[in-house]
Amino acid sequence: MQLGSYRIDQPVLVAPMAGVTDRPYRQLCRRFGASYAVSEMAASNPALWKSVKTSQRLNHDGEAAPVAVQLAGADPRMMAQAARYNADRGAQVIDINMGCPAKKVCALAAGSALMGQEPLALRIVEAVIEALANRERAVPVTVKMRTGICAASRNVQKLALAMQSLGVSMIVVHGRTREQGFNGEAEYDSLQSVKAALQIPVIANGDIDSAEKAAAVLKRTGCDGVMVGRAALGRPWLFAQIAAELMGQPGFAEPGLESLRNAMQVHFDDHMRFYGEPSGVRSFRKHVSWYLPQWVRISARQLIQGLPAQDWAQEALQRFFRIESSARQWVFIEQCFACLIQGENKASDASSPRDCRLIAA
Structure with missing residues (x-):
């Protein structure tokens, strides 16, 4: 799978998780077979950039390429500024958070709340892509999103098509709505529809908790890869198990x-x-x-x-x-x-x- 100028050898990706996917955790997952890992979300507000937490999130020393940083925010100008700021400090891919269902994020009109504000969501994408244009090495922009605000408003395919036309390089879709949070079960019909409509890579996310489930989701949706989050907590070898399954290699046993x-x-x-x-x-x-x-x-x-x-x-x-x-x-x-x-x-x-x-x- 190609992401800009970067080759993703295994279609097994680490999902961004607040308070979890710091550099040590991302590197651990990479050691266990993940080919790509996204940082925990970083604030787009410049007032927060000098905090200890933000400075730690900007530390990519020794991290394997491509270094992917996720940004959260609802102001196109701030998001563009944050994209440049992070790219200048080592980010090689910028991911826009339109999938977080947390109330404190959605209350700021960010995260999955943006799926209910389509014009604003597209202005943010456009601003971030423009901010990263004409760099010596291109910085791909990706978006992680949900299927919609609620079951009656699943607009992921419409938004994904518009984002592709703006120049987004990859879409990750979590198979739940904002309203669901992490409750119920992920559905994959929406992901199948998005993949069928797009030319850029589409990654499946949500309830992928085993190698067998990963293979089944890819077969059902036709997606280009899977992104694993909560299921890998305390189980980083899950990435190796999924990679082995997808390559038809002998199973990677649970460790003793x-x-x-x-x-x-x-x-x-x-x-x-x-x-x-x-x-x-x-x-x-x-x-x-x-x-x-x-x-x-x-x-x-x-x-x-x-x-x-x-x-x-x-x-x-x-x-x-x-x-x-x-x-x-x-x-x-x-x-x-x-x-x-x-x-x-x-x-x-x-x-x-x-x-x-x-x-x-």
Whole structure:
């Protein structure tokens, strides 16, 4: 698949996710087989560009090409200015966010709210493309969108055709409406219609949580690739599984505990180098809850909901959320894996306090 002057070898892409797809996470997904990854959305408001978060999002050191940055906003002039600003600082692709259903984004008339304001949406696209024209190396503009505002107003095909005529290089469609948020199931008929109508690449997104599902969605829609988001949280190897399935190669098995630990350590080390302490310690906590096995995630969910600690896992997690040192955080993670591996080797219940009391100590 071609995106401007960039060749995307595998049609397996990483979806932009706020608070998740930072540089360490994007690089991890690339190591596991993703060919393309989009940054978490960056604000188009210049007043926010000097913040610590924005400066971190502008750090693309060592990142494989093409570097794709997603912008969110509802002002064509600001979006154009933000596109130039990011391209000057290493962005090689600019993605326009017209898919985020979050209330705080839509309240600003940005994200998926733009699908209900077609003239404004097209002015933004036109302004961004014009802002990036005549550069030494072309910067493709892509758009991530939903099927429409609601089921009665699925206008994705109409908008996508207009955007293609303006010069957009690729369209990503999440198979839900803004009204759905992330509820219900994604539908793919709209994606099939968009792909049939366009000449540029069209990428399918929404509920793609396995290699088999990815292959089925591509077969059904005819899309050029798949974009995976929430399903890969704590499962970066999902990209390798999808790539193997699409290439007709032997299946990529789910990793064992040792392999999971090794993948987590690579991510942890990169994350800490990028953020430092204590910011990195705090921001990695969510990844721990995604990586660790289901019984720990259940305990974490109970803890977050304010339920009393009833077993060792909940007590351990209470202690974990008070850790502010990366060294201590990794010790906790190592102990969790030691406990799990010990339980696995003994073919016993790994959640037994008898085996794992050291974590809560």
